[in-house]
Amino acid sequence: MDKLAIIGGRPLYGDIEISGAKNSALKLMAAALLSDKPLALSNVPRLADVDMLLRLLEALGVETKRNGTDLTLDARTITSTLAPYDLVRKMRASFNVLGPLLAREHQAKVSLPGGCAIGARPVDLHLKSLEAMGAVIELDEGYVIASAPRGLSGARIAFPFVSVGATEHAMMAGVLAKGDTVLINAALEPEIVDLADCLRAMGAKIEGDGGPEIRITGVSSLNGADYAVMPDRIETGAYALAAGAAGGEVFLRGARLDLIGAAVGALEAAGIQLTARDGGIVAARPAERCVGVDIVTDPFPGFPTDLQAQFMAVMTTAQGVSTIRETIFENRFMHAPELARMGAKISVNGQVAMVTGVPRLKGAPVMATDLRASMGLVIAALGAEGQTMVNRVYHLDRGFERLEEKLVRCGALIERVKGE
Ligand code: EPZ
Numbered sequence: 001m002d003k004l005a006i007i008g009g010r011p012l013y014g015d016i017e018i019s020g021a022k023n024s025a026l027k028l029m030a031a032a033l034l035s036d037k038p039l040a041l042s043n044v045p046r047l048a049d050v051d052m053l054l055r056l057l058e059a060l061g062v063e064t065k066r067n068g069t070d071l072t073l074d075a076r077t078i079t080s081t082l083a084p085y086d087l088v089r090k091m092r093a094s095f096n097v098l099g100p101l102l103a104r105e106h107q108a109k110v111s112l113p114g115g116c117a118i119g120a121r122p123v124d125l126h127l128k129s130l131e132a133m134g135a136v137i138e139l140d141e142g143y144v145i146a147s148a149p150r151g152l153s154g155a156r157i158a159f160p161f162v163s164v165g166a167t168e169h170a171m172m173a174g175v176l177a178k179g180d181t182v183l184i185n186a187a188l189e190p191e192i193v194d195l196a197d198c199l200r201a202m203g204a205k206i207e208g209d210g211g212p213e214i215r216i217t218g219v220s221s222l223n224g225a226d227y228a229v230m231p232d233r234i235e236t237g238a239y240a241l242a243a244g245a246a247g248g249e250v251f252l253r254g255a256r257l258d259l260i261g262a263a264v265g266a267l268e269a270a271g272i273q274l275t276a277r278d279g280g281i282v283a284a285r286p287a288e289r290c291v292g293v294d295i296v297t298d299p300f301p302g303f304p305t306d307l308q309a310q311f312m313a314v315m316t317t318a319q320g321v322s323t324i325r326e327t328i329f330e331n332r333f334m335h336a337p338e339l340a341r342m343g344a345k346i347s348v349n350g351q352v353a354m355v356t357g358v359p360r361l362k363g364a365p366v367m368a369t370d371l372r373a374s375m376g377l378v379i380a381a382l383g384a385e386g387q388t389m390v391n392r393v394y395h396l397d398r399g400f401e402r403l404e405e406k407l408v409r410c411g412a413l414i415e416r417v418k419g420e
Pocket of ligand 1: 023024026092093119120121122123124125126127162163164165166305306328329330371372399
């Protein structure tokens with residue numbers, strides 16, 4: 001397995017191109033199943049998760065053509081409605097093919113995704129939404145077996161709490177359902193708006209996305225479209241935080257401030273200046289150290305859980321104490337003991353971590369169990385004294401495109417050590 005060797009202590013200066021959003025691209029790719037006309041996506045990040053979903057779509061009969069960040073998906077004929085365990089187990093977002101298959105083919109058999117390192121992550125809200133639209137769902141040997149012989153019908157679906165995946169799933173199913181669907185307490189995340197924009201480009205009738213009530217009027221079929229994936233807001237926040245840990249000034253090309261919600265206020269309060277400029281954002285840490293800031297993760301526009309680990313990494317060397325409360329996932333502090341190996345002072349009590357800033361971390365061998373936690377360790381390493389060896393780089397390859405290349409161009413000393 002590959003590792004990253006990082007020698008910290010060098011400030012970052014330069015340009016970082018922000019890639020297309022992983023968590024948007026994966027849903028747009030699933031949406032291609034809704035139409036028998038080609039969906040041409042651009043700005044698709046080159047990531048292991050995208051490769052994995054492509055493999056699944058190909059297994060369902062989708063013809064795929066890829067050229068750099070351009071990806072054309074042609075679902076003219078769906079040859080299978082089975083999403084097998086092996087392909088769903090490795091990546092939860094694969095589960096989102098269930099709704100589109102059901103909407104278009106009126107049947108699907110999709111493996112349950114199971115738990116993952118950051119929490120149990122059930123899919124009950126996804127299934128209840130599809131049932132409300134008339135699907136008959138059975139669970140058998142780890143698979144969801146769903147059918148809707150007469151197609152799906154519009155429904156009024158009130159989510160008991162906000163779920164990004166369930167909102168996206170219900171929206172994709174609703175666009176081809178008969179009649180009107182109303183989603184109440186829908187997620188507000190920018191990825192929802194990106195998906196709605198793409199579906200509208202394909203001819204879907206959707207209103208209210210970006211707000212808590214989404215109204216969909218079903219149509220009988222969708223067209224193809226050309227659509228550019230929005231910039232990745234988590235990658236944006238992560239590189240701004242990298243500048244916070246290492247110091248310096250980076251231009252995040254293609255990034256948008258409006259996509260990062262409450263993170264803007266938290267980063268600025270910590271001493272990371274964010275300025276919108278000519279098609280991007282300048283992120284800089286003018287002072288010697290950041291300062292401790294308390295954050296609570298929340299659905300958008302709150303502070304994103306996907307930036308929590310990276311923010312904690314910066315807080316480890318900030319002046320003063322900060323508390324970090326994680327409210328979205330029940331087990332998302334696994335980076336804390338790894339940061340402690342580098343000299344961080346963190347005490348975790350349930351869903352709250354208290355971080356007492358120290359002047360400097362020291363490099364150490366570390367390992368992370370999920371994507372964003374791994375990025376937190378990279379950020380900590382960039383500001384630390386000496387060498388950090390980050391193990392299990394495959395997590396990073398799932399979600400951060402050309403990570404080393406982007407950081408090296410800004411002066412970081414970072415090298416991939418090939419594993420056997
Ligand atoms: C998406 O996951 C993202 N993944 C996650 O990013 C992100 O952390 C999360 O949204 C929150 O912003 C993708 O888009 C592929 P949820 P999702 O449904 O949709 C519970 C990353 O690192 N829940 O909003 O799965 C759930 O367990 C990943 O890129 C149910 O109980 O998140 C969680 O506690 C990690 N039942 C909460 O809701 C359900 O049916 C919010 O989850 C669905 C969710």
